[in-house]
Amino acid sequence: MKKSMSAVLILVVFLVGGCLESGIEGKYVSTKYPSDYMELNSDGTFFVYQEIRGSFSGTYEVKDDKIRLVLPNGRADEGKIEGNNILDPDGDVWKKV
Numbered sequence: 001m002k003k004s005m006s007a008v009l010i011l012v013v014f015l016v017g018g019c020l021e022s023g024i025e026g027k028y029v030s031t032k033y034p035s036d037y038m039e040l041n042s043d044g045t046f047f048v049y050q051e052i053r054g055s056f057s058g059t060y061e062v063k064d065d066k067i068r069l070v071l072p073n074g075r076a077d078e079g080k081i082e083g084n085n086i087l088d089p090d091g092d093v094w095k096k097v
Contacts, residue, residue, distance in 0.1 A: 024062055028086055028094035038086075038094055 030036040036050045040060060046069055047057045058071040067086060070076045080087040084096040 024067065024081065027097050029097050031093045031095055033092075 025040050025042045028038045028040070030038075030050075033051065036048075038046060038048045040046050044059050044061070045057065046060045047055065048069075049055045056071060058069060060070065061068045062081070065081045066078055067081055068076055068078045077089050079089060079094075086094040086096075088094060
């Protein structure tokens, strides 16, 4: 009984852990400003570098085809996921590389 319970627990952890990853993780480059990039990490954090604005980081959430980037001060922006691209609130496309 103990052995089968452990196997079930391992399976549940594996399945839940797999569900947490959205497949969106990776590096994205702005098609409008190629020196600007965004990195989405599998732990739900992000880093953005923009030549004009500098860099910033925070957390992100994915729901359906939407991504929401949240800064530590609580400010948030939402984008749309379209295949391997993210469309930001200004209409700029960030392409996964």
